[in-house]
Amino acid sequence: MVMLGIIICIVLLDLAVIWNICRLDLTSAERTKYILIVLLLPIIGVTLFYMMNRKNEIPKWNLSTRLKDRNKRR
Structure with missing residues (x-):
């Protein structure tokens, strides 16, 4: 809801x-x-x-792959 308000404000300012x-x-x-x-x-x-927010996210496939590799080593 906040993002919608920000988008509306940007459009109005434009x-x-x-x-x-x-x-x-x-x-x-x-x-x-x-x-x-x-x-x-x-x-x-x-x-x-x-792009900045996407860079900070941990990809789900990468996390699950790491957990599987860790379990195989044990």
Whole structure:
């Protein structure tokens, strides 16, 4: 539930920034560039977050394999 709230906040902030970018007096190329940067930043952040969490997890197959090897040695 907390993650859903965080995702909604990020989407709303993105929309607010995009709205302000559209209101600025920029060329369409500059506008497109800034909008793409704003949209890519949360995607990169979420990707890094999941990669860091995944790195800290112990894979289940690895743990069970280690336990089986330990039992065979005894």
